[in-house]
């Protein structure tokens with residue numbers, strides 16, 4: 001197994017997952033720690049359920065303004081450097097003797113926009129397993145024309161997700177309505193994409209409590225176009241809703257926010273608890289005097305290399321992210 005890039009083999013992974021009643025899990029990353037956590041969480045679940053070749057999608061956005069993840073991958077702020085490192089990281093992690101070698105790993109380009117990602121779109125698409133071609137910021141007719149042209153050119157090289165509707169963003173000006181079945185059907189027929197990203201009521205980076213995933217919308221769309229929906233903003237839906245996704249015709253989910261959001265809480269809590277080990281007793285007492293540390297915080301221990309390093313912070317983030325990945329996989333692969 002390992003990285004699967006061949007278009008037909010990628011489609012086979014989707015077909016095989018559907019056979020099992022699984023919604024494929026797609027996690028995005030913007031650093032090596034997250035990439036490793038995704039693979040480690042997947043291996044843990046693979047062993048737990050006795051399915052060594054578990055499928056997993058690892059993706060990243062490029063210049064997507066809401067979150068340019070290839071840019072964020074390094075401090076150079078250069079997308080090309082970030083994207084090359086992302087690919088190199090996965091290839092190295094899945095190299096000979098790798099603990100992850102049995103997984104079926106799909107490499108996904110997410111929210112690739114024709115207007116700003118033109119240089120990347122000139123790359124050999126065969127280096128990736130799938131792409132979300134995102135022209136959804138354009139009026140629907142232009143979106144369909146651009147997406148259809150991309151499909152025409154690359155349909156033999158890569159599995160293509162098209163974006164029928166814009167996904168809402170709490171910071172954005174646009175507050176789109178959920179995609180209608182008519183719009184989804186027209187988009188799918190006229191573009192020829194393999195998978196359709198529709199607005200199903202979720203949002204990027206939203207708080208779960210305020211959101212409603214509209215189960216009847218994907219069911220109505222699926223009646224028209226078959227089960228080929230991709231759900232973005234999955235961090236914003238409640239765990240009990242995830243178990244309905246397969247029946248609603250969703251075949252892949254994209255998850256990112258939950259990884260970073262929940263890992264940060266774990267990191268902050270551990271850093272506060274062990275404050276003196278991170279910064280030494282003098283600084284810890286100063287932080288307490290400033291009202292930033294409470295009574296439960298350690299203000300006495302000497303500073304320790306086990307705590308004041310980037311390695312410590314990465315380990316904590318990694319451990320928490322791995323757990324989140326495993327928890328999602330246990331919901332999606334049942």
Ligand SMILES: [Zn+2]
Nearest residue numbers: 167232233254
């Ligand atoms: Zn998205």
